[in-house]
Amino acid sequence: MVDDSDCPPHDQSHQTLVSSDSDSEGGIDKSEITCEDNSPGETESSGSDTSDEDENIPLFASEITEENNIDKDDNSSASRIKSRSKSHADEDFATWQRIIRVDAVRANDEWIAYSSTQALVSEMKAYQLAESVGLKEYDHLEPCRIYHAARLVAILEAYTLYDPEIGYCQGMSDLLSPIISVVEDDSEAFWCFAGFMKKARHNFRLDEVGIRRQLNIVSKIIKCKDSHLYRHLEELQAEDCFFVYRMVVVLFRRELSFEQTLCLWEVVWADQAAIRAGITKTSWGRMRLRAPPTDDLLLYAIAACVLQRRKLIIEMYSSMDEIMRECHSMAGRLDVWKLLDDAHGLVVNLHDKI
Amino acid sequence: MAAYRADDDYDYLFKLVLIGDSGVGKSNLLSRFTKNEFNLESKSTIGVEFATRSIRVDDKVVKAQIWDTAGQERYRAITSAYYRGAVGALLVYDVTRHITFENVERWLKELRDHTDSNIVIMLVGNKADLRHLRAVSTEEAKAFAEREKTYFMETSALESLNVENAFTEVLTQIYHVVSRKALEVGDDPAALPKGQTINVGKDDVSALKKIGCCSA
Numbered sequence: 015m016v017d018d019s020d021c022p023p024h025d026q027s028h029q030t031l032v033s034s035d036s037d038s039e040g041g042i043d044k045s046e047i048t049c050e051d052n053s054p055g056e057t058e059s060s061g062s063d064t065s066d067e068d069e070n071i072p073l074f075a076s077e078i079t080e081e082n083n084i085d086k087d088d089n090s091s092a093s094r095i096k097s098r099s100k101s102h103a104d105e106d107f108a109t110w111q112r113i114i115r116v117d118a119v120r121a122n123d124e125w126i127a128y129s130s131t132q133a134l135v136s137e138m139k140a141y142q143l144a145e146s147v148g149l150k151e152y153d154h155l156e157p158c159r160i161y162h163a164a165r166l167v168a169i170l171e172a173y174t175l176y177d178p179e180i181g182y183c184q185g186m187s188d189l190l191s192p193i194i195s196v197v198e199d200d201s202e203a204f205w206c207f208a209g210f211m212k213k214a215r216h217n218f219r220l221d222e223v224g225i226r227r228q229l230n231i232v233s234k235i236i237k238c239k240d241s242h243l244y245r246h247l248e249e250l251q252a253e254d255c256f257f258v259y260r261m262v263v264v265l266f267r268r269e270l271s272f273e274q275t276l277c278l279w280e281v282v283w284a285d286q287a288a289i290r291a292g293i294t295k296t297s298w299g300r301m302r303l304r305a306p307p308t309d310d311l312l313l314y315a316i317a318a319c320v321l322q323r324r325k326l327i328i329e330m331y332s333s334m335d336e337i338m339r340e341c342h343s344m345a346g347r348l349d350v351w352k353l354l355d356d357a358h359g360l361v362v363n364l365h366d367k368i
Numbered sequence: 369m370a371a372y373r374a375d376d377d378y379d380y381l382f383k384l385v386l387i388g389d390s391g392v393g394k395s396n397l398l399s400r401f402t403k404n405e406f407n408l409e410s411k412s413t414i415g416v417e418f419a420t421r422s423i424r425v426d427d428k429v430v431k432a433q434i435w436d437t438a439g440q441e442r443y444r445a446i447t448s449a450y451y452r453g454a455v456g457a458l459l460v461y462d463v464t465r466h467i468t469f470e471n472v473e474r475w476l477k478e479l480r481d482h483t484d485s486n487i488v489i490m491l492v493g494n495k496a497d498l499r500h501l502r503a504v505s506t507e508e509a510k511a512f513a514e515r516e517k518t519y520f521m522e523t524s525a526l527e528s529l530n531v532e533n534a535f536t537e538v539l540t541q542i543y544h545v546v547s548r549k550a551l552e553v554g555d556d557p558a559a560l561p562k563g564q565t566i567n568v569g570k571d572d573v574s575a576l577k578k579i580g581c582c583s584a
Contacts, residue, residue, distance in 0.1 A: 112467070120409045
């Protein structure tokens with residue numbers, strides 16, 4: 015039995031912390047990474063629950079992360095629980111490295127059609143990068159996918175050092191893959207991801223506070239909108255909405271296509287950016303039929319896709335397992351615009367109650 | 369291969385869990401067994417997923433509800449909730465990555481902490497097709513399984529090697545225990561009440577089955 019504690023968390027960092035065009039020798043520690051791009055950007059106040067953690071995480075360049083940098087996170091009392099000390103008690107950097115490599119080589123190839131320059135990357139460049147980040151078992155992949163996987167490794171490893179409380183958790187590669195498809199520069203992609211993760215990281219906390227808070231909101235939306243469906247869920251002891259767990263954790267990435275995912279994420283980010291920019295409910299209302307911007311549009315969308323199946327769930331399903339199977343089989347069957355319309359409809363009706 | 373049956377047409381329903389480190393091939397073992405599919409790029413499992421398949425054991429239809437769990441430690445709080453009520457487990461490691469075998473001990477503890485002590489456990493060394501990359505010998509794993517009184521088999525989800533055998537063996541063992549137990553009690557065997565009523569005696573599990581073990 016190997017005790018993970020005998021591998022110091024940072025001891026292998028040197029071989030992987032390289033961007034696509036640099037060859038890095040020697041350990042780059044967290045401070046180096048964070049200074050590099052850390053400009054005195056926005057220092058907007060943090061949500062109460064996150065302020066403590068944010069001490070750990072430097073604020074970063076606003077010009078890159080403005081769209082997706084969420085400082086005003088939830089204020090729910092449950093989120094105040096701290097778990098830093100035990101957050102990765104059993105996982106260290108070496109473990110994360112291993113899992114990151116496993117996940118990187120199985121990233122899918124949907125992005126290729128949307129990024130022609132990266133799709134045409136030379137074999138030599140791909141293999142060089144793969145070698146420099148210590149990618150393994152990639153022989154079955156084409157050069158562009160090797161390149162993609164290697165970029166995933168470099169950025170995800172950098173992130174584990176940047177945010178060691180969360181480190182790497184499976185699902186993060188799903189979140190990063192679309193970003194690096196669009197953003198070709200590694201350092202820019204890193205900061206985009208870091209900004210994205212400011213909100214998303216709570217889903218990966220070991221104490222589950224973030225994910226439970228979000229599932230709770232989905233549950234509340236369903237309860238407010240459809241008491242009949244909610245009662246049925248209660249009867250099945252499924253009112254905790256655990257069946258949408260995956261949708262929350264990877265933000266619909268598994269259910270939607272690459273293009274649909276970008277659409278949904280951008281609409282969600284636009285709402286969050288509007289909130290940060292202080293756009294009021296009234297001014298927004300003129301632009302978009304009374305649906306004010308919300309930090310939780312994603313959760314409304316998740317509730318919407320459950321509500322779209324209310325009849326099936328009430329009439330056909332008699333266990334949480336069946337609902338979970340239905341949710342997991344939505345892949346490729348969702349209309350992202352319908353989903354957003356329904357989500358906005360829910361926001362109009364419920365934003366005061368949730 | 370046993371015929372696929374309608375979902376609700378079964379004599380017994382057994383819940384199994386698939387556990388083990390990330391990337392050892394749990395999801396592919398499941399899809400190979402339930403759908404006869406294999407995907408080299410299958411994504412990581414977030415939280416839990418499940419699939420079912422019914423097989424025939426003796427003259428009974430046994431339906432397996434198999435829960436596939438995320439391999440990463442981080443998800444363990446969530447996944448372990450799904451161990452409840454499981455009467456069988458396939459604890460999977462990757463024969464090409466020794467660390468995944470070293471972690472088996474931890475998984476075993478996890479399993480024993482969260483399930484009934486009589487659960488039928490099979491240690492599964494997957495990716496046995498990658499002979500040139502093997503890092504865990506059959507002997508080493510077999511010795512471990514003997515020590516821990518679990519069943520053992522090496523499989524390849526890719527080559528469809530032993531996958532059927534591994535699941536069928538676990539289900540058959542559970543079935544034998546349950547039907548014998550039912551006979552003793554004189555109970556209705558069609559109703560499987562709870563995991564704890566199954567008493568897998570020492571004799572049942574200590575004998576290491578050699579069925580289909582592939583050589584190193």
